[in-house]
Amino acid sequence: MSNERAPGREALAGARRVVVKIGSALLTNDGRDLDEAAIGGWVDQIAELHRRGIEVILVSSGAVAAGMVRLGWRSRPSTVHELQAAAAVGQNGLTECYEGHFARHGLITAQILLTHDDLSNRKRYLNARSALRTLVDLRVVPVINENDTVVTDEIRFGDNDTLGALVANLLEADALVILTDQEGLYDADPRYHPGARLINEGRAGDPALAAVAGTGGALGRGGMTTKVLAARLAARSGAVTVIASGRQPEVLIRLSEGERLGTLLRPEQAPIAARKRWLAGQLQVRGSLTLDAGAVKVLRGRGSSLLPVGVKALSGNFVRGDMVVCVDEHGERIAKGLVNYGAEEALKILGRSSHQIESILGYMEAPELIHRDNLVVL
Numbered sequence: 001m002s003n004e005r006a007p008g009r010e011a012l013a014g015a016r017r018v019v020v021k022i023g024s025a026l027l028t029n030d031g032r033d034l035d036e037a038a039i040g041g042w043v044d045q046i047a048e049l050h051r052r053g054i055e056v057i058l059v060s061s062g063a064v065a066a067g068m069v070r071l072g073w074r075s076r077p078s079t080v081h082e083l084q085a086a087a088a089v090g091q092n093g094l095t096e097c098y099e100g101h102f103a104r105h106g107l108i109t110a111q112i113l114l115t116h117d118d119l120s121n122r123k124r125y126l127n128a129r130s131a132l133r134t135l136v137d138l139r140v141v142p143v144i145n146e147n148d149t150v151v152t153d154e155i156r157f158g159d160n161d162t163l164g165a166l167v168a169n170l171l172e173a174d175a176l177v178i179l180t181d182q183e184g185l186y187d188a189d190p191r192y193h194p195g196a197r198l199i200n201e202g203r204a205g206d207p208a209l210a211a212v213a214g215t216g217g218a219l220g221r222g223g224m225t226t227k228v229l230a231a232r233l234a235a236r237s238g239a240v241t242v243i244a245s246g247r248q249p250e251v252l253i254r255l256s257e258g259e260r261l262g263t264l265l266r267p268e269q270a271p272i273a274a275r276k277r278w279l280a281g282q283l284q285v286r287g288s289l290t291l292d293a294g295a296v297k298v299l300r301g302r303g304s305s306l307l308p309v310g311v312k313a314l315s316g317n318f319v320r321g322d323m324v325v326c327v328d329e330h331g332e333r334i335a336k337g338l339v340n341y342g343a344e345e346a347l348k349i350l351g352r353s354s355h356q357i358e359s360i361l362g363y364m365e366a367p368e369l370i371h372r373d374n375l376v377v378l
């Protein structure tokens with residue numbers, strides 16, 4: 001086994017807190033029940049990292065796939081309640097399996113099932129963060145999955161790559177390691193392009209990466225598309241992301257020792273504050289504002305608040321406090337934020353200067369449409 005230390009891999013080699021995401025495609029051994037032996041192998045590696053003082057938070061998929069096998073279903077069901085039933089059956093097996101393997105190393109696990117709602121409600125988000133921090137401090141290994149049994153389409157992460165990235169944000173982890181059934185991100189989907197080449201390193205958020213990433217297999221959900229997106233989300237709190245094969249022997253140990261494996265996606269910008277990351281992670285957008293070129297410039301360049309004078313049009317039926325997306329005149333997404341005025345009032349003050357708000361509406365909630373503390377540039 002080579003132990004080539006590559007320049008630029010120090011970020012991962014020095015990581016003290018790591019989120020490891022293991023995907024459905026790996027966990028079920030191509031659909032033949034939970035791959036207990038493989039799970040045991042990853043647990044051994046995580047336990048070794050633990051011994052070396054590295055905190056590991058596990059995000060594990062596999063509930064639906066494991067449930068399907070237990071219920072004797074050959075293909076992924078299409079109805080929501082069947083998927084939820086499969087997840088409920090499978091999650092049991094998953095928890096039991098991890099608990100048993102970690103116990104061999106004297107480590108305690110904690111099952112945490114999250115929904116997008118849990119992270120979008122500020123109070124619940126802070127609660128989840130405190131509970132997870134406490135578990136980590138207690139040297140317990142949190143095993144996280146989406147709470148598939150209660151989510152609806154509107155509030156689901158759907159894939160666990162996104163969940164892994166948000167957990168990395170939540171706990172300000174140094175690294176997100178996404179283990180999957182490929183060696184990493186290739187310049188084309190290797191299932192259809194046998195000559196595709198592995199991308200060793202890239203910038204999280206590079207649009208060229210999104211272009212080469214394709215969809216997933218029969219058991220997985222997001223494919224590489226969601227992994228590339230997850231790297232971009234993780235970068236917001238300064239985490240590096242590695243996409244690597246869970247089938248590489250000792251992959252986690254080798255990565256932590258700085259070996260060049262998989263695809264490393266590094267943050268290109270300074271980390272953004274926790275509150276702004278929370279804002280950026282919101283899925284439910286209730287409307288959109290079209291900005292003029294001047295507003296785009298000050299939002300991007302100076303991180304200013306958005307004033308009504310810089311807004312040309314709006315759509316959606318949002319109310320005060322809702323999340324809206326800001327786009328430029330070509331429809332490109334510029335920012336997201338919480339509005340101070342509902343759509344009806346906002347429509348009346350578009351393009352007007354802030355000192356006119358009171359005379360137009362009869363009151364002034366705030367001089368800006370979105371305050372800079374509630375705005376995140378994308």
Ligand SMILES: Nc1ncnc2c1ncn2[C@@H]1O[C@H](COP(=O)(O)OP(=O)(O)O)[C@@H](O)[C@H]1O
Binds near residue numbers: 179185221
């Ligand atoms: N550019 C690419 N490089 C590597 N794999 C890709 C690419 N585009 C699509 N894929 C596919 O993504 C799959 C992994 O995603 P997915 O099935 O969702 O797995 P997981 O359950 O691990 O998240 C791979 O099996 C691969 O076929």
Ligand SMILES: N[C@@H](CCC(=O)OP(=O)(O)O)C(=O)O
Binds near residue numbers: 062064159219
């Ligand atoms: N929460 C789901 C995982 C969804 C899923 O398959 O995600 P992924 O492994 O990212 O493709 C489950 O446990 O089955």
